[in-house]
Amino acid sequence: MRRVNKNERVRIALALNGRKLAAAAEPRTLLSDFIRQNLGSTGTHVGCEHGICGACTVLIDGVAARSCLTLAVQAEGREVKTVESLAAPDGTLNPLQAAFRANHALQCGFCTPGILMSFTDYLARNPHPSSAEIREVLSGHLCRCTGYAGIVKAVEEVASSAPAKAGKGDHASEAKHGGRGV
Amino acid sequence: MSGQLGKPMLRKEDPALLSGRGRYADDLPVAVGTLHAHVIRSPHAHAAIVRIDAAAALAHDGVWAVITGEDVRKLSDPFLAPVKAPVRQWSLAVERVRYVGEPVVLVVAESRYVAEDAAELVQIDYEPLAAVIDPVAACQADAPILHPEAGTNEVSVRDFSYGDPQGAFARADRRIAMTVPFHRLSFTPIECYVVVAAHNAAEGSYDALANFQGPFSMHPVMARALRVPGPKLRLRIPPDSGGSFGIKLSVFPFVVLMALAAKITGRPVKWVEDRIEHLLAASSGPNRVTRIEAAVNNNGRVLALKLDQLEDYGAFLRAPMPGPLYRMHGAVTGAYDIAHVEVKNRVVLTNKMPASLIRGFGGPQLYLALERLMHRIAVELKLDPLDVMRRNLVPAQKFPYHAAAGALYDSGDYARAVEKTIGDGRLADLKRRRDAARQAGRLYGIGFAAVVEPAMSNMGYLSTLMTAAAREKAGPKSGAVSMATVNIDPLGAVTVTADVTVQGQSHETVLAQIVAQELGLKPDDIEVVLEMDTAKDQWSIAAGTYSSRFASGTAVAAHIAAVQMRDKLKTIAAKQLNVLPGDVELAGGKIRSRSNPDNALPFGRVAGTSHWSPMLLPESMAPALSETGVWSPQELEAPSRDDRINTSLTYGFIFDMCGIEIDPVTYQVRVDRYVSMHDAGRIMNPTIAEGQIRGAFAQGIAAALYEEFSYNEEGAFLSGTFADYLVPTVSEIPEVEILHMESPSPFTPLGAKGLAEGNCMSTPACIANAIADALAVRDVVLPATPRRIHELMQHNEK
Amino acid sequence: MKPRPFDYVRPDTAEEAVALLADYGDEARILAGGQSLIPMLNLRLIDPAVLIDISRIAGLDVIADRGNFIEIGAAVTQNALMGWPDLKLKLPLLAAALPFVGHFQTRNKGTVCGSVAHADPSSEIPLTLAVCGGAVVLRGKRGERVLAADAFQQDMLTTAREPDELIAAVRFPVIEGKGVAFDEVARRHGDFAIIAVAAIADGRGEVTLGVGGMAGRPMLRSIVGDAAGAIAVWAGELEGYEDLHASAALRRDLLRNLGPRVVAEAIRCAA
Known part of the structure; x- marks a missing residue:
């Protein structure tokens, strides 16, 4: 049983983008603040801190989640991935990032990291989503600059160029993210 | 256009932003020992501050200071404002609070978490006062007065008359009038405000970083409030900003507040606004009630207009308010050739958050009234709305066109824009859809809107709110200066700086295109550095990113700087190539003889000459190291003695057409088809142009159907979270078909006009007209929510 | 918008969680997905002394087919349930309702039981549970009781759960031939x-x-x-x-x- 008392700062260790890191935080420290301020990765942005805008979305054990609605201590021992993990070490953009660039899917870019992380999770589960499915996932994010059209196009482009093996409704891969049937 | 300009290209901004390598205000390193602030805000719409007890908060571990309005009053002066009414505002409430969310106390602590803990220990006693929320009620004699020193809430009233409106109203066949309200909203950038301020007691200077947007007319306001000369307030704006849409201007009181907190604590102080604060009290567009009346003949020709514009700025009138009321002033007749106009502009204060800049800036309010009126004229005269609009559009042969209130429309062919929009079967298709829907008993309507989109404001426009005599006394204000600089390093690498702030408009990319084109380079060869430092960068009172000034302003300055640099390099190269300067061209990274392209030098070799060997330069030539382009167009004259004002430099045109259907089960408005025609002069980058239009369209839809700051009668704020303030998601934004034509502006060397605000102005009006058509109603209040549509339909049934 | 301080406990078993609830009573809040709880904490609308994080308790993340009904454990997320292969066949009403629940990103963390516990009056999962005639399994130190959905949700954000009780699971009757x-x-x-x-x-x-x-x-x-x-x-x-x-x-x-x-x-x- 893990127990941390209020106002107590304890060492919280997790893997951020493949690197094991740790820093001291209180139980109430939000994961969004922990990643940005304690671990120094500022690519994840904070836009509302009540779970609606989606800017702070990161992957926790591969699953897209609002880091503002997660305590740092909840992510203890987990694998956290942020936008900084997407490009190659030499800066080469991955296909999703490149499609965003090609389709003018960002302007100010503040909401973009969260959107990229949502689709990183979703496209891993469903590599060939329909336009409606893309919109459904995107509706969990607010973007004020683009009117969304370029974002939809960018994801469609990635979806249409992905290798055609895993099909739609890949329940097997979804099931690994949570409930086990008994 | 040859070269890079006019072509799409991948944005220079994107690789960093897509990789989490953006440098937004909250990402930048801060000094060791930086403290964190939290603002305690008023829960009351109107109350006297009786007592503030900070003892318990000050005793809390990690707390450095608890700062009140009295501290602020001692250390700073009230903000300067354009309206000379005795309405004084500091960065914290003094004696009284006048809106829910008004900053009352600043708690400074070692972390934001601790600051918020301590804030709960501050005891503030208020004595509630009667509040007034409705702008019309606020003008009544028995209304509670927000600022007793002013004696009234209606702090500025001006009457204007152009031509002979009385005569025109007397001879017209009909008078048709409407009252049209426009609501409060913000476009809520996803990044909230950020300020980091430091005070250097030895120098008596402040250094502040903020995600501010300019205009730098606000820098003097901040410096004066802090009681320092301008150079003692060094303001830095980070390289990236998470959107603004006008909203980031209103960070300025917090720049002053954090600067004071830094002075009081002796430590740098950082404040990151949270979303709840942002929605509650950051900024809002002003709400307006327009009574508009047309003198019209039976054929639909409008002879004259009368407007009574009552604009509600909330609790304070901050600079540069009342901008939205005057920014459109010269163009108050919109797209129509109407010679006789009477305007009454009234500014009222109420117990709501202060209003300020917002994308569209006065356009949405004006055009909703004007375009609803044009539609109404058609209904009352039993004419086709499109025919009424066409009958009144400014004719193509009249350009450049002097509008009644002083705007000088540079170019356009409005009638042709309309024909192109409705052509190719588009209008026929809309009518087919409408007829089929109506035959099936469904509620379908068609709307139109014609809008003139101004860009690059005349710095003198706001002085129109003073009488000609007062203007003369205060000194003339006019013009708008833009600046950009092209620099060359020892190896001939090129960098560009400019007087804009970044907010997502792709300035880096377009500036690189402009400069690359003149220097014969690729845009990727050009580094564009747009973080702003008022101590070191070029800037004027007009600098910043607002009122679509980039395309008509800074882009031109960059072009001028690049041309200056190009011509110098030609002269230098001519000597080295042994040809006449007229024979030199810059292309493909080379500087060469036009007549003998083999006679060429690498660009870097020539460009580096001024560093390595200035002695090699042609005689009497200053080295070509840095060229600043300054653009100051002559058309932006001061207001005339009879109050005519050319409010902006360029005027684009938009014609929108849409079909909407109202769901009788859910009372939701569904946009069935939307077409938007833009004439923004020359397009510098089509991809970016489309991105700006789509973004403005989404915000236009938001204003028409979703977003509203709501207050109850007591002034409580009801839109305090993103669950209540409804920013549309992808599911709520319909498709828009974008059309273009190009009528280059003769007043700028690039021929480009602004285009990023247009749909914020046209789309609410177009949708409102379509709703009025669908329900056959006269009054449509925006946003047209299910609740309002339901009420309209109940009303219709009775 | 930062939470007030609170203690954090992450028990390894449901028994430990129940024991903690018995100690803290209404001073405690159960943290599972946190999609409703953490916004309230960030807004300082609630002031719990302790959060009991049940998200890692083995056995609570199980969707169990009990024949007449499907029992969904307290840590099962909404998206996990949406990905359960038998959902459409056995719980077609829930299958129809779940796409309306929040967004993909919140369903990744938000739990089925959390939604029932939160008891928002217009929330989809509690409505579905009520229409199906489902039940809520409550576990406390005194033992387990099963309340019909109708008896469980009493009013806006108010339920019949005692402060020392854990919502261990919810039961959705299998709907066949309807x-x-x-x-x-x-x-x-x-x-x-x-x-x-x-x-x-x-x-x-x-x-x-x-x-x-x-x-x-x-x-x-x-x-x-x-x-x-x-x-x-x-x-x-x-x-x-x-x-x-x-x-x-x-x-x-x-x-x-x-x-x-x-x-x-x-x-x-x-x-």
Whole structure:
């Protein structure tokens, strides 16, 4: 049983983008603040801190989640991935990032990291989503600059160029993210 | 256009932003020992501050200071404002609070978490006062007065008359009038405000970083409030900003507040606004009630207009308010050739958050009234709305066109824009859809809107709110200066700086295109550095990113700087190539003889000459190291003695057409088809142009159907979270078909006009007209929510 | 928007969680997905002394087929349930309702039981549970009790859970051979509904209709025959309530408009 008392700062260790890191935080420290301020990765942005805008979305054990609605201590021992993990070490953009660039899917870019992380999770589960499915996932994010059209196009482009093996409704891969049937 | 300009290209901004390598205000390193602030805000719409007890908060571990309005009053002066009414505002409430969310106390602590803990220990006693929320009620004699020193809430009233409106109203066949309200909203950038301020007691200077947007007319306001000369307030704006849409201007009181907190604590102080604060009290567009009346003949020709514009700025009138009321002033007749106009502009204060800049800036309010009126004229005269609009559009042969209130429309062919929009079967298709829907008993309507989109404001426009005599006394204000600089390093690498702030408009990319084109380079060869430092960068009172000034302003300055640099390099190269300067061209990274392209030098070799060997330069030539382009167009004259004002430099045109259907089960408005025609002069980058239009369209839809700051009668704020303030998601934004034509502006060397605000102005009006058509109603209040549509339909049934 | 301080405990077993609840009572809050709880913490709307994080307790993340009903453990996320292969077959009404619950990103963390515990009056999962005649499994130090959904949710954000009880699971009866339909009206996709309507048709002419967003909790009505008439009367009886997005009159009319459509859809589906 893990127990941390209020106002107590304890060492919280997790893997951020493949690197094991740790820093001291209180139980109430939000994961969004922990990643940005304690671990120094500022690519994840904070836009509302009540779970609606989606800017702070990161992957926790591969699953897209609002880091503002997660305590740092909840992510203890987990694998956290942020936008900084997407490009190659030499800066080469991955296909999703490149499609965003090609389709003018960002302007100010503040909401973009969260959107990229949502689709990183979703496209891993469903590599060939329909336009409606893309919109459904995107509706969990607010973007004020683009009117969304370029974002939809960018994801469609990635979806249409992905290798055609895993099909739609890949329940097997979804099931690994949570409930086990008994 | 040859070269890079006019072509799409991948944005220079994107690789960093897509990789989490953006440098937004909250990402930048801060000094060791930086403290964190939290603002305690008023829960009351109107109350006297009786007592503030900070003892318990000050005793809390990690707390450095608890700062009140009295501290602020001692250390700073009230903000300067354009309206000379005795309405004084500091960065914290003094004696009284006048809106829910008004900053009352600043708690400074070692972390934001601790600051918020301590804030709960501050005891503030208020004595509630009667509040007034409705702008019309606020003008009544028995209304509670927000600022007793002013004696009234209606702090500025001006009457204007152009031509002979009385005569025109007397001879017209009909008078048709409407009252049209426009609501409060913000476009809520996803990044909230950020300020980091430091005070250097030895120098008596402040250094502040903020995600501010300019205009730098606000820098003097901040410096004066802090009681320092301008150079003692060094303001830095980070390289990236998470959107603004006008909203980031209103960070300025917090720049002053954090600067004071830094002075009081002796430590740098950082404040990151949270979303709840942002929605509650950051900024809002002003709400307006327009009574508009047309003198019209039976054929639909409008002879004259009368407007009574009552604009509600909330609790304070901050600079540069009342901008939205005057920014459109010269163009108050919109797209129509109407010679006789009477305007009454009234500014009222109420117990709501202060209003300020917002994308569209006065356009949405004006055009909703004007375009609803044009539609109404058609209904009352039993004419086709499109025919009424066409009958009144400014004719193509009249350009450049002097509008009644002083705007000088540079170019356009409005009638042709309309024909192109409705052509190719588009209008026929809309009518087919409408007829089929109506035959099936469904509620379908068609709307139109014609809008003139101004860009690059005349710095003198706001002085129109003073009488000609007062203007003369205060000194003339006019013009708008833009600046950009092209620099060359020892190896001939090129960098560009400019007087804009970044907010997502792709300035880096377009500036690189402009400069690359003149220097014969690729845009990727050009580094564009747009973080702003008022101590070191070029800037004027007009600098910043607002009122679509980039395309008509800074882009031109960059072009001028690049041309200056190009011509110098030609002269230098001519000597080295042994040809006449007229024979030199810059292309493909080379500087060469036009007549003998083999006679060429690498660009870097020539460009580096001024560093390595200035002695090699042609005689009497200053080295070509840095060229600043300054653009100051002559058309932006001061207001005339009879109050005519050319409010902006360029005027684009938009014609929108849409079909909407109202769901009788859910009372939701569904946009069935939307077409938007833009004439923004020359397009510098089509991809970016489309991105700006789509973004403005989404915000236009938001204003028409979703977003509203709501207050109850007591002034409580009801839109305090993103669950209540409804920013549309992808599911709520319909498709828009974008059309273009190009009528280059003769007043700028690039021929480009602004285009990023247009749909914020046209789309609410177009949708409102379509709703009025669908329900056959006269009054449509925006946003047209299910609740309002339901009420309209109940009303219709009775 | 930062939470007040609180203790954090992450028990390894349900027994430990129950023991902690017995110690802290109403000073404690259960943290599972956190999608409703953490916004309230960030807004400082609640002030718990301790959060008990049950998200890693083995055995609580199980979807168990018990024959007549499906038992969904306290740590099962909404998306995990959506990915459960038998969902459409055995719980078709829930399958129809889940896409309306928040967004992909919040469903990744938000739990089925958390939604039931939060008891928002227009929330889809509690409505579905009520219409299905489901139940809530409560575990406390004194033992386990199973409450019918109807008895569990009492009013807006108010349930019959005792402060020392853990919602260990919810039970959804398996629906076979019946028709179901779900629909709602929300301002934006993924928002809490203004009203949400769910129906089960038994194939013999009787329809159980439930509505969220008309009262402090889901309301049920059995419909036989003239659905439009019955629903119109019912909407009047329920009155509805007013908030920023809807007047009570709008809510009543939405029920009058949407109800018959959903009933007809359920009957069609049953046939």
